[in-house]
Amino acid sequence: MTEQVTGAIQIVARRKYVRVSPRKARRVAQLIKGKPALQALNMLLLMPQKPARYYAKLLKQAIGNAVNDYELDxxxxxxxxxxxxxxxxxxxxxxRARGRVYMVRKRTAHLTVIVAPKEAE
Incomplete structure (x- = not known):
C-alpha cells in the first residue's frame, strides 16, 4: 500500500536517549512505515514490544503537531x-569467574517518526 506523499510538509517528532536497543526498535519501525497514521497507532498500541510504547507516544505527538500547528486532518x-x-x-x-569482570553494554536509541499528508487524488 504505497501512497503519493507531497514533498512540501513533513512533520517530525523525535525522542532521544531511549533505553531500548536500536536493533529491536528498527523491527517495530519497519512495521509502521508507509501506513496511515491512525492505523499505525492502533497497531503500536496492540504490540507487546517495549519500543512500540515509545513509537506510539511519538506518533501521537506527530499527529498532534500536524493537527494543531498545520491544521491538517x-x-x-x-x-x-x-x-x-x-x-x-x-x-x-x-x-565473572576467577575475579574477572564482564562489560555489559546497555544500548540507547534516538527514535524519529515523520508523518505527512497524503496527496489528494
Missing part, C-alpha cells in the same frame, strides 16, 4: 518514515 496523514538511530551506550560491569 489526522485521517489524511501517513507515516513517511520511522527511524531508530544509535544513541550512546551505557557501560556497566558484571563480576
Amino acid at each position: 489526522e485521517e489524511s496523514l501517513i507515516v513517511v518514515n520511522a527511524l531508530a538511530d544509535n544513541g550512546p551506550m551505557l557501560k556497566r560491569y558484571r563480576p
